[in-house]
Amino acid sequence: MKILMLIHVLSAIIGVGPTFFGHVLTRSNQTVEDLRMSYRFFKYLEMFPKIGGSLAVISGLTLYFLGNYGSFTQLWLIGSLVLYILIQIVVIGLIAPKQKRIENWLFDEKQKDVNELDQDIVKAQNHVNKLFYFASFMGVVLFIFMILKPIVLN
Numbered sequence: 001m002k003i004l005m006l007i008h009v010l011s012a013i014i015g016v017g018p019t020f021f022g023h024v025l026t027r028s029n030q031t032v033e034d035l036r037m038s039y040r041f042f043k044y045l046e047m048f049p050k051i052g053g054s055l056a057v058i059s060g061l062t063l064y065f066l067g068n069y070g071s072f073t074q075l076w077l078i079g080s081l082v083l084y085i086l087i088q089i090v091v092i093g094l095i096a097p098k099q100k101r102i103e104n105w106l107f108d109e110k111q112k113d114v115n116e117l118d119q120d121i122v123k124a125q126n127h128v129n130k131l132f133y134f135a136s137f138m139g140v141v142l143f144i145f146m147i148l149k150p151i152v153l154n
Helices: 001-017 019-025 032-045 047-065 075-106 120-154
Strands: none
Touching: 001 047, 001 075, 001 120, 019 032, 019 120, 032 047, 032 075, 047 075, 075 120
């Protein structure tokens, strides 16, 4: 059971962790080339939430069904699931489409020699950055639930 708990916590950290890098990579006042490099890094970070997040959900549900957490109506459990789903909605549903648009602009052959970002891209990038801050905030709250839950119940 402790191994499963360890897998759950580590996979949650690995799964949500890259969200905390988002606002570093999407910070404002970057040059076009800096932003291109940031978007190259995103390609490497994308696999962590897919694998870690999926493993966190599977291990969390396994822990629940093994009877480790009691009733499903516990506020921390519902809150954790809601936060995780909201993080996924923000990252996959809101951030990813805007990033795809920005990425298409950055790596378009027509923009190869451009040294200044288009104003629409700057606005989109600033919006992505704010969304990453929001997702990170929810991730911190999610980790607080995971840390305090065992302390409160034991």
